[in-house]
Amino acid sequence: MEHEPSSVLEDFQKGSIDAFETLFRLHQRAVYGWILRIVRNPAAAEDVTVEAFWRIHRAHARFEPERGFEAWARRIATHAALDSLRTRRTEVELPAELPSSPKADPAVSAEIRLKTAQAFQRLPIKLRAAAILAVVEEQPHKDVAEALGISVAAVKLRVFRALRLLRKDLLRQGITP
Numbered sequence: 001m002e003h004e005p006s007s008v009l010e011d012f013q014k015g016s017i018d019a020f021e022t023l024f025r026l027h028q029r030a031v032y033g034w035i036l037r038i039v040r041n042p043a044a045a046e047d048v049t050v051e052a053f054w055r056i057h058r059a060h061a062r063f064e065p066e067r068g069f070e071a072w073a074r075r076i077a078t079h080a081a082l083d084s085l086r087t088r089r090t091e092v093e094l095p096a097e098l099p100s101s102p103k104a105d106p107a108v109s110a111e112i113r114l115k116t117a118q119a120f121q122r123l124p125i126k127l128r129a130a131a132i133l134a135v136v137e138e139q140p141h142k143d144v145a146e147a148l149g150i151s152v153a154a155v156k157l158r159v160f161r162a163l164r165l166l167r168k169d170l171l172r173q174g175i176t177p
Contacts, residue, residue: 035052
């Protein structure tokens, strides 16, 4: 990630459209990637990225240039992604060809993947976001904490709770994790 000159950050805080466009160009890819890790859907991630930058633009006056742009933008992007997950209808992708009869291993593993994905979708949003970022995407707890606006200890607790709930859900479905 490129570091912006402090003048660009100060100009952005003052409401400069040119400074905002510069920051947008520099950070768009990283913000999209971060959002994609949370929402797990490229089309939704594009929409949420637009929403996140709209929120960033509207919040320019609250930005503190000395603290840097990246973490601040990541926090706003995370909140936009979580809001999207709260309002988005859960969709499960069907395979291109549905098997006519269950087969031994491939069908069983496909069923397990589907049930695991569904169990993940049933997690509370805050737990799901922490688990996706920390476990699935293997992001450092520090980065997850920064993005969610919580402490590292809270991230660890949310991940622990998410995994415990997933394990219970899968056991109820007859799957031993």
